Amino acid sequence: MxxxxxxxxxxxxxxxxxxxxxxxxxxxxxxxxxxxxxxxxxxxxxxxxxxxxISGQAFYHVLGFLDKFSERYNWEEGSATEYLLRLGSRGEWRPFEHQTTGWKSGQEQP
Known part of the structure; x- marks a missing residue:
C-alpha cells in the first residue's frame, strides 16, 4: 500500500x-x-x-487539481455534504463545524 x-x-x-x-x-x-x-x-x-x-508551485498545483477536478466531476451545491455523509457519520464531522462559526460569506456582505 x-x-x-x-x-x-x-x-x-x-x-x-x-x-x-x-x-x-x-x-x-x-x-x-x-x-x-x-x-x-x-x-x-x-x-x-x-x-x-501561496507559492507559485503551490498555486500551479492547486489550479491543476481544480482543473482535473472540474473535468472529472460534475458537482452541484450539496455534493460535498453527500460525500461527507457517505464517508462518515455526522458525528465524525461535527468536531470541525465550530471552525466555521462566525465566518461571514463574502457573497452576503454589502
Missing amino acids: SDSMIEESAKGTGVEKDIADSIVSEFCLQLHKRLYEYRGLNGDYIGEELCND
Missing part, C-alpha cells in the same frame, strides 16, 4: 508526520475560510488573492 499524502509530504519536507498533518489541515481550513469570506474586486479569490497567498 502506498503512503498517504501526509506521509509523503512529511518525507518530502523532512518533518514529522504529525507536523505535516497539522500544516495541511490548517492550510485547508484557511483556504476554505478565505474563499468563503472573499469579496474582493470581482469576487475572484483565486486570481485576486490566492495567487499571492
Whole structure:
C-alpha cells in the first residue's frame, strides 16, 4: 500500500508526520475560510488573492487539481455534504463545524 499524502509530504519536507498533518489541515481550513469570506474586486479569490497567498508551485498545483477536478466531476451545491455523509457519520464531522462559526460569506456582505 502506498503512503498517504501526509506521509509523503512529511518525507518530502523532512518533518514529522504529525507536523505535516497539522500544516495541511490548517492550510485547508484557511483556504476554505478565505474563499468563503472573499469579496474582493470581482469576487475572484483565486486570481485576486490566492495567487499571492501561496507559492507559485503551490498555486500551479492547486489550479491543476481544480482543473482535473472540474473535468472529472460534475458537482452541484450539496455534493460535498453527500460525500461527507457517505464517508462518515455526522458525528465524525461535527468536531470541525465550530471552525466555521462566525465566518461571514463574502457573497452576503454589502
